[in-house]
Amino acid sequence: MSERKVVLYIAMSADGYIAKEDGNLEWLGIVEKPGEDYGYQDFVDTVDTVIMGRRTYDKVLSFGVPFPHAGRKCYVWSQHRTGTDDNVTYYNGDLKTLINELKNQPGKNIFIDGGAELVHELMRQHLIDRYIISVIPYFTGGGIRLFKGSGQETKLQLVRSVQFPTGLVQLWYE
Secondary structure, eight states, X not given: OOOOOEEEEEEEETTSEEEOTXXXXXXXXXXXXXXXXXXXXXXXXXXEEEEEEHHHHHHHHHTOSOOTTTTSEEEEEOSSOOSBOSSOEEXXXXXXXXXXXXXXXXXXXEEEOOOHHHHHHHHHTTOOOEEEEEEESOOOSSSEEXXXXXXXXXXXXXXXXXXXXXXXXXXXXX
């Protein structure tokens, strides 16, 4: 059995943003192409657990579609919400404790599905094993940055890059 990896799979604009200041994601649509999922289905087949931030979870629910991670164990990192709902377990403890507990259980990889605060905290504690970042050929001009300054340097190794006809470039780092 191979060790479970914590994987951030996320899209960002070419200028480093994951959303507009108001949470708007419409700009992601510029790379939509029928039949092209940029490897997403292959990726989600490698995960059985999802961790996301509370604002990301609320945004996903606002889309009015079935919860995309049904059938997977899902945690929402929240300072204020506790318990569970139909889709997730709210978690407000130490992320390192949660990650260590999950890695010590058998299973597939662990998907970090945003947002910026969660990514920042996981990076600060060096808890992300793989970064899969889809760079959208678009400058948002501002908004919510994917990477806030962590104050820590981290050397990454590029293990894969894929360029798509839409201009999207996907970078895989470990």
